[in-house]
Amino acid sequence: MExxxxxxxxxxxxxxxSFYMIWFGQSVSMFGSMLTAFSFxxxxxxxxxxxxxxxxxxxxQTLPALLLLPWSGSxxxxxxxxxxxxxxxxxxxxxxxxxxxxxxxxxxxxWQLYAVQIALSVCMAFQGPAAYATLSGIVAKEHYxxxxxxxxxxxxxxxxxxxxxxxxxxxxxxxxxxxAIELITLLVAMAGLVLATFPATPVRDPxxxxxxxxxxxxxxxxxxxxxxxxxxxxxxxxxxxLSGMVVVLVTPMVLSxxxxxxxxxxxxxxxxxxxxxxxxxxxxxxxxxxxxxxxGLNLVTAIAVAVGGYTxxxxxxxxxxxxxxxxxxxxxxxxxxxxxxxxPRERQGNFAALQQAIGLSLIxxxxxxxxxxxxxxxxxxxxxxxxxxxxxxSWFGTGKGRxxxxxxLLMGAGVALVSLLSLADRRLYRFxxxxxxxx
Numbered sequence: 001m002e003x004x005x006x007x008x009x010x011x012x013x014x015x016x017x018s019f020y021m022i023w024f025g026q027s028v029s030m031f032g033s034m035l036t037a038f039s040f041x042x043x044x045x046x047x048x049x050x051x052x053x054x055x056x057x058x059x060x061q062t063l064p065a066l067l068l069l070p071w072s073g074s075x076x077x078x079x080x081x082x083x084x085x086x087x088x089x090x091x092x093x094x095x096x097x098x099x100x101x102x103x104x105x106x107x108x109x110x111w112q113l114y115a116v117q118i119a120l121s122v123c124m125a126f127q128g129p130a131a132y133a134t135l136s137g138i139v140a141k142e143h144y145x146x147x148x149x150x151x152x153x154x155x156x157x158x159x160x161x162x163x164x165x166x167x168x169x170x171x172x173x174x175x176x177x178x179x180a181i182e183l184i185t186l187l188v189a190m191a192g193l194v195l196a197t198f199p200a201t202p203v204r205d206p207x208x209x210x211x212x213x214x215x216x217x218x219x220x221x222x223x224x225x226x227x228x229x230x231x232x233x234x235x236x237x238x239x240x241x242l243s244g245m246v247v248v249l250v251t252p253m254v255l256s257x258x259x260x261x262x263x264x265x266x267x268x269x270x271x272x273x274x275x276x277x278x279x280x281x282x283x284x285x286x287x288x289x290x291x292x293x294x295x296g297l298n299l300v301t302a303i304a305v306a307v308g309g310y311t312x313x314x315x316x317x318x319x320x321x322x323x324x325x326x327x328x329x330x331x332x333x334x335x336x337x338x339x340x341x342x343x344p345r346e347r348q349g350n351f352a353a354l355q356q357a358i359g360l361s362l363i364x365x366x367x368x369x370x371x372x373x374x375x376x377x378x379x380x381x382x383x384x385x386x387x388x389x390x391x392x393x394s395w396f397g398t399g400k401g402r403x404x405x406x407x408x409l410l411m412g413a414g415v416a417l418v419s420l421l422s423l424a425d426r427r428l429y430r431f432x433x434x435x436x437x438x439x
Contacts (some may be wrong), residue, residue, distance in 0.1 A: 019138050025192020026131075029089070032185030034162035036096075038267070039170055039178050041251050044259050047110065055295035055371035058248055060117040062364045063273035065125035066151045068359060072221070073353020076129035077346060080200045086190055088127040093186045095119050100179040106176075109362065125356070132352035134198065136340050141437070145286025147336040152333050156325070158385065159271030163264035218347070219354035228431040229342065232295075235422040236335055237358060239298040243328055244366035246305055247376060251406050254317070256401030264312055269318035273326030280330065285378030286337040292428045296332040297418060302415035309408025312397065344438045367429070370407065378403030 052275040065072075076084065095116045102108040141145045142263035169178055254263045269404050287294070299323050343351045381388040382396070382403045389398055396406055422428070 002215075007369040008086075015143055016138060016197075016428060018198070019147065021192045021196040022134070022138075023150055023154065023192075025189040025293075026151070027157070029185045029189035030154055031158040031162060031180035035166045035169070036179050036182045037200040038166040039175055042167075042170065043175060044113075045252060045255050046133045046174070047438040053110070053246065055118060055367045057114065058367035059364050060114045061124075062367075064118050064121040065128075066361060068122060068125035068236065068363075069353045069357040070128075072125040073129045073350045073356075076125065076133045076349025076352065077186075080347075081130045081134045081137075082193060082196075084126050084130040084245060084367070086193050088130075089186055089190045089193065091123045092120060092390050093183065093190070096179055096182050096186060098329055100176055100183065103179060103190075104176040116123050129352040132355075133349035136345055136348040138198070141341050143285070144296050144340045145333060146282050148333040149278045149281025150287070151278075152281060152329050153275060156271050156273075156275030156278050159325075160268055160275055161271075163190075163267040163271075167260055167264045175303070181291050193197075200381065201250065208313045218349050220346075222343070222351065223354075226435045228427050228434045231422075232290075232335075233358075233429060235298065235418070236297055236331065237332070237362060238299055238415060238418050239328065240359060241366050242302060242305060243324070243363045243369040244362050245411060246324065248367045248369050249407070253401050253408075255405040256404070257312065257399075258314065265314065266318050266321050270321035270325035271345075273322035273324070274329040277326045277329035282332040288403040290338055290428075290431045292423060292425075292431075294331060295422045295428070296336050298422070299416055299419035300327040300332075302419055304412070306409045306412025308414075309405040310396065314413065341437045367421075373407055378407045379420050382406060385402045 044057070054372075071341045099108070099113070099116055102112055135147055136144075166178060169181075223233060236310070250266075251263060256265060304320040304323035304327070308317055311317060311320070321393075339351070339355075340348070379400075380386050380403070382393050383389065383400070384398070386393070388406075392406065393402070396402060396409075
């Protein structure tokens with residue numbers, strides 16, 4: 001049984017102080033997490049030298065959340081969102097503290113990182129839908145684009161500063177020192193959630209639930225009944241699949257031929273692109289109506305990935321990273337603002353769970369497919385004695401990391417073709433007529 005929307009406090013017509021408290025806390029925490037993620041990425045490659053280690057870590061980070069999403073979206077719509085978010089940050093605090101003690105005591109092993117990531121993945125399953133629904137409740141719909149831009153900017157700042165800072169801090173204070181910094185940032189995030197005011201939003205009686213699987217089925221049905229919306233979602237998901245593969249494989253590809261400092265420079269270039277996209281969203285606010293030209297951003301991403309796979313130049317790789325992050329971040333911000341307007345407020349967590357389920361399905365799929373193809377096919381094929389060493393290798397290049405680059409080239413070309421087909425889909429030009437705003 002649904003509570004009437006009129007009983008809920010409407011979002012304010014500007015970005016509120018509570019929004020800024022939450023945004024600041026989460027931004028600080030994001031920076032700390034980025035420091036840790038970069039440091040563990042370098043540590044893992046130096047310890048194992050294996051692409052498959054990245055694939056296994058990706059599975060640990062995504063599969064538990066994927067299994068729990070049918071329940072987490074329903075809970076986000078039905079229960080206190082502050083409690084969910086604080087509890088998730090609390091678990092992250094405990095997990096980070098445990099890693100700190102293990103590293104400090106020199107008893108840290110790779111399997112322990114996997115175990116912690118599984119616990120954090122469980123938290124992510126509940127935190128994602130709750131955070132999505134919270135933002136929809138405390139921000140007026142005309143500011144959705146700007147709010148997304150602010151979080152995008154915070155993420156970009158973390159990506160911009162964290163790699164270089166982490167590379168320096170690793171030499172100065174070690175991995176345990178970086179984990180200590182993340183502990184502090186998590187406390188700041190929890191303080192922001194505790195101090196912020198969470199306005200009442202339309203919720204449904206927990207005793208009247210239809211069951212978690214039916215809740216998730218509602219979101220699928222919502223898309224099924226709106227074919228244009230489903231097609232847009234499919235095209236965007238194809239781009240997300242490409243991005244997921246790039247995220248998993250770019251670190252070993254770069255480190256195969258360059259130092260951690262070069263990886264930091266390339267990551268920084270990508271962060272600048274994401275930062276400019278976020279600043280653009282803040283000043284612009286995103287499109288007021290859907291435009292199929294937004295899907296052209298997928299085309300830019302695909303071309304940049306293809307070129308990045310081909311080149312060995314650090315300058316060109318940095319430019320490609322900039323274009324990938326700028327176009328993909330801008331597309332994500334615009335699409336999220338549009339989706340929020342099209343879904344009823346009392347179902348925001350429900351729909352967010354579907355989005356997160358699809359996104360998390362794509363990440364391990366991209367990781368497994370990319371990892372297996374790279375490890376068993378592409379990398380061996382372009383090494384001395386490989387089946388493509390004399391043919392493809394004669395113009396593309398051979399040696400360590402070139403197989404991953406060739407996979408990037410093929411994937412980028414394929415997604416570019418799909419993007420061109422999307423721009424020719426005339427039904428997408430009628431999206432606003434088919435799907436009106438839900439509120």
